[in-house]
Amino acid sequence: xxxxxxxxxxxxxxxxxxSIEALVQRAQEGDSAAFEVLYRRLVGRIYALCLRMARxxxxxxxxxxxxxxxxxxxxxxxxxxxxxxxxxxxxxxxVVLQAGRSKGRRESREELVGDPGEYLGRVKEEFPGTRIDIxxxxxxxxxxxxxxxxxxxxxxxxYEEIATMQGVALGTVKAQIHxxxxxxxxxxx
Amino acid sequence: xxxxxxETQLNDFLEELLPQEDEERVRAHVAECPQCQDELAxxxxxxxxxxxxxxxxxxxxxxxxxxxWRMGDTAAGTSQTDQSVNRGRRRITLPAWQLLAxxxxxxxxxxxxxxxxxxxxxxxxxxxxLAPAGGAQLASLPPAFQAYGDAVxxxxxxxxxxxxxxxxxxxxxxxxxxxxxxxxIHDAQExxxxxxxxxxxxRVLAGNLRRKMDxxxxxxxxxxxxx
Numbered sequence: 001x002x003x004x005x006x007x008x009x010x011x012x013x014x015x016x017x018x019s020i021e022a023l024v025q026r027a028q029e030g031d032s033a034a035f036e037v038l039y040r041r042l043v044g045r046i047y048a049l050c051l052r053m054a055r056x057x058x059x060x061x062x063x064x065x066x067x068x069x070x071x072x073x074x075x076x077x078x079x080x081x082x083x084x085x086x087x088x089x090x091x092x093x094x095v096v097l098q099a100g101r102s103k104g105r106r107e108s109r110e111e112l113v114g115d116p117g118e119y120l121g122r123v124k125e126e127f128p129g130t131r132i133d134i135x136x137x138x139x140x141x142x143x144x145x146x147x148x149x150x151x152x153x154x155x156x157x158x159y160e161e162i163a164t165m166q167g168v169a170l171g172t173v174k175a176q177i178h179x180x181x182x183x184x185x186x187x188x189x
Numbered sequence: 190x191x192x193x194x195x196e197t198q199l200n201d202f203l204e205e206l207l208p209q210e211d212e213e214r215v216r217a218h219v220a221e222c223p224q225c226q227d228e229l230a231x232x233x234x235x236x237x238x239x240x241x242x243x244x245x246x247x248x249x250x251x252x253x254x255x256x257x258w259r260m261g262d263t264a265a266g267t268s269q270t271d272q273s274v275n276r277g278r279r280r281i282t283l284p285a286w287q288l289l290a291x292x293x294x295x296x297x298x299x300x301x302x303x304x305x306x307x308x309x310x311x312x313x314x315x316x317x318x319l320a321p322a323g324g325a326q327l328a329s330l331p332p333a334f335q336a337y338g339d340a341v342x343x344x345x346x347x348x349x350x351x352x353x354x355x356x357x358x359x360x361x362x363x364x365x366x367x368x369x370x371x372x373x374i375h376d377a378q379e380x381x382x383x384x385x386x387x388x389x390x391x392r393v394l395a396g397n398l399r400r401k402m403d404x405x406x407x408x409x410x411x412x413x414x415x416x
Binding site for chain 1: 196197200206231232235236238239240242243244245246247248249250252253255256257259260399
């Protein structure tokens with residue numbers, strides 16, 4: 001994963017050149033400065049995920065904050081069995097999916113979701129060089145289909161992983177992804 | 190040709206997830222079926238294109254201050270007591286242009302919303318304060334908006350804790366702006382009680398709650414940055 005430019009390079013200070021593993025270790029000992037450097041290196045990937053999954057820039061910012069706060073709270077449970085970036089990304093997916101389930105219980109909150117036009121404006125700014133035709137088609141997918149196809153085809157999660165994170169059967173996930181691809185092909189043709 | 194692989198089989202073939210026997214069958218069929226060749230090529234192009242979309246984006250603003258707030262401000266080597274003392278000693282003022290811009294923006298946005306929310310003549314709510322008093326008003330929000338109400342209450346509490354680092358002029362402008370937004374929220378709520386199904390009114394209410402949250406969040410970040 002490439003590092004994003006540090007918005008506050010001075011805040012990183014002497015920690016800037018330290019490896020992610022070493023930063024995680026320091027953060028696990030309560031060093032919030034080390035955690036800030038982790039945030040600055042990894043926020044781009046987490047925010048991008050949240051933006052595509054939520055399809056709403058303001059909600060993506062809230063979810064990104066939730067992810068890093070949750071990560072800070074759960075750092076003790078990270079044992080280094082996988083890469084920290086993988087652990088954090090998976091945590092982010094769980095936070096986003098959990099938020100979606102809560103939203104489902106308050107169905108009329110759907111009113112608060114921004115329209116695709118507004119979202120695509122942000123995509124143009126924040127994903128320079130992306131293929132807007134594909135981003136638009138993805139944004140127009142139904143929420144369930146959009147989330148699984150983003151996880152599978154953009155972020156490379158396995159079907160089994162998505163099924164576990166969603167708490168649904170493998171066949172359900174495959175059917176959703178195949179349906180999403182069919183809809184995308186139709187929209188793009 | 191009587192048999193064609195179905196959608197699931199074509200997807201699984203593309204991703205090499207078919208059992209060997211089925212894979213050979215699909216492969217042999219595709220080699221001779223232009224229709225399935227086209228289908229498979231389209232699918233492959235789509236999946237390939239999605240795999241090349243960028244996976245990083247830069248947030249439009251720095252989210253760290255809010256995250257650090259929520260982490261409990263546990264900077265290494267700094268006790269809570271020390272931080273409280275430091276907070277009490279510092280007072281900061283927002284730049285005049287920022288105050289002016291915030292005031293104008295809030296007036297324009299909220300004023301437009303108020304105009305939209307019917308031409309009712311309900312009395313204005315009690316003046317907004319930085320204290321959680323505004324939260325009491327939000328307690329009567331429809332359930333769909335309660336999450337926003339909760340966030341507003343939380344931000345108001347944060348801001349109230351940091352009130353002592355803001356100067357009087359800043360507090361006054363914030364309170365005036367919050368009062369305008371609160372009035373618009375109040376009007377939208379009133380109108381929604383008469384027409385609960387109105388999508389326009391729901392959007393007006395959501396927009397004003399969001400504006401209030403944004404304003405409080407910005408103020409809380411200023412407080413944090415100077416604490």
